[in-house]
Amino acid sequence: MSLARGLVIGAPRSGSGKTVVTLGLLAALRQRGVVVSPAKTGPDYIDPAFLGRAAMREAVNLDPWSMSPARLKALAEVQATGADMLLVEGVMGLFDGAADNAGSTADLAELLDLPVVLVVDSERQSQSIAPLVAGFANWRPGVRVGGVILNRVASAKHERMLLDAVAATGIPCLGAIPRSVELTVPERHLGLVLPGEVAAFETFVAHAARMVGDYIDLEQFLELAAPLDFDTRPAVPLPPLGQRIAIARDDAFAFLYPHLLDGWRLAGAELSFFSPLANEMPSGDCDAVFLPGGYPELHAERLAAADGFKAGLLAARERDALIYGECGGFMVLGEALVDKSGATHAMAGLLPVTTRIDRPKRVLGYRNLVHGGALPWPGRLKGHEFHYSSAKQSRLPPLFAATDARGDAMPPMGAVIGRVMGSYAHVVDAAHG
Template identity: 50%
Template sequence: MSAFIIAAPRSGSGKTTVTLGVVAALARRGLRVRAVKSGPDYIDPAFHAAASGRAGLNLDSFAMAPELVDALAGDAAREVDLVIIEAAMGLFDGISGEPGRSGAAADLAARLNLPVVLVLDISGQSQSAAAVVRGFASHDPGVRIAGVVLNKVASERHRLQASEAIAAIGIPVVGAIPRDGTVTLPERHLGLVQAAEHPALAEHFGRLAGLAQAHIDLDALVALGAPLPARDGVPVPLPPPGQRIALASDVAFSFAYPHVLEGWRRAGAEIVPFSPLANEAPRPDCDACWLPGGYPELHAGRLAAAERFREGVRAFAARGGMVHGECGGFMVLGEALEDADGQTHEMLGLLGHATSFHKRRLNLGYRRAVTLAASGIGPAGLALRGHEFHYASVTEPGDDAPLVALSDGQGKPMGEAGGRRGPVSGAFFHLIATE
């Protein structure tokens, strides 16, 4: 069993295209591949899972303690032939602060001793690509650039010029992918359109696999991998909110981290999915209800009309059942949600705030939080790490008690955040792990 990291100098270089193509092509060969995403991302792991046939996973050097990273990486290696980790943004992009906990994929490369395959968009350059590779190869002695895949190659001459220059510095070029607009995935405001919404995903993976087979030396790529020892015994990243957890799960509520859900199961909890968009309510024999993030702003009208869902969650909370909402789930717990067209829709009203996607404001970054009182996310004083990524704004703050004291990734205080009322709580903050 071996592993490597697919990274790039910056976002938009083609990492996801290359990763999905390689995963799909190797799966066609019969290899058991596990694809992993570096950093906080809900959308790419769903594509990884669809391409590989195995559950997605995130590894995050900022939000996860080093021991948790080791354990999750080792667990990902069980019963597979290859683990491929796709980086986020540029290889060294993260936050400054504690060494090895920046959130950059380079942290994972150094800690897990894994080689990096650099995807290089060479549009607008040729031999200069070698200088970029040289810089990345020498930037951190703990991070090894083992190979390069060229992307957006214009011609055979273009490929030769860049390949020969890079080969001269002793790093092999294992692939060269031509410009091809047909393999681009559709996007929206939080990234790619979700895998579950893609109209012809199998056909798309077929095109990507064909591209990888034709333009990447897959044998040479796999040979670059380094051992990643399999291991058992993964710590529980977050305490489960209950013994039987009703989990909202559809295209409006899809942002639940696989490692969190699996950790709840390891702790003995049962997870019972239900679909708010199908007008389903949480099962009454559950003792906790979790509304994850997603895209409720795109489905606000349907959610407002889903009476069985709305009355079911309200009755659940009235019986004392714990209800927690993250990001989009937090928006739905409020009094109202204004959609992109400026139309306001009544939400659950279990917390007093109102939110708007019409009045957009980007909130993005790693977060630290400490709970101010016992709630569905844990006891008072629990230190947590996670992130925010949303465009919605709070238009009416309400008067609920705050849920957490929030700081940015470097520990700078951001004030109190979220809300709690009885057994109901919520915040824009996405949870990844305890400190």
């Protein structure tokens, strides 16, 4: 069997149109019979949901800050299995990483030895695009910029000026996409909205595919892809939370990394899923309950009325099941949630914590985490934090000691009562290196 090939979609900065162009590429190539498997650089829940819908194959996260090189290569290899191509959407600007200067799209492209196609927002510039492209192409020897896609081109005259400028760099231009108001995805406080919330999502993707098909040379694009050819060493997954794990999964608990579940299944754990919004209980024989992150603040009234769900959590606690909540799940384990309007909603009451989003303040960043509690994971972990809510809690043992990406100390995170625990951190992998 021939090796799958891969490409990375990068950009000089956020907002250049990487996601929309990647969605269009996934759909346009799929329509031409090319099996493309999607991936997203970095810690992101929402973009992978879009990519998976467009490709009709589940997307995976490849996070070069939180994940070890062995994990990244193993995930890339598994994700590419059975596909003609692995297409990786980058994050932020090509060389933008964490505060410690690690974890960029360029780091991932260099590790996987894949070429980068640079999506350049062409609004409000013409000939100046040449030094921009040349600078990105020559900034780091181990990162290969194989081609450029011009985005948001204003007119035929504008396109000619841009193409002439890019030609002087020697970097192939794969196409120029005109400006279109129809290629805008609405946003929410944590980023893009989920694909199920975008009216006529399939119509949106179909339009992106038409634009890509009409304005990008797809044959030249495919020729740039490089084989995924590396000797993959097994990466040890994070151990499962229990032998029988009940996992909340619905619109309020949508933020969950697939590689964690895959690792737990490989370790022999039995996974079941339930919907708190539908007032479902976790399985009665589970020995662990996982409440992942999401948007509980958008569904606080329904969660407050979900007496069966809350009773199921209490029953799980009484039989000494491990109950673990991340970010939104941590909020739901608390006593109350104050929504954007200032209304207070009763939550599960398993931790003496009140969270509120009526006074939003953005908190985000990578986290080095250390714990010594009941979590069956290594003591040192890698993760990230991204939320606008805040927590007020009684004095409790914290779940994690934490530092930021630079290693600077941060306040302890989360709370623990017995085998009930949670924090705002999203755990990605065991610490490495």
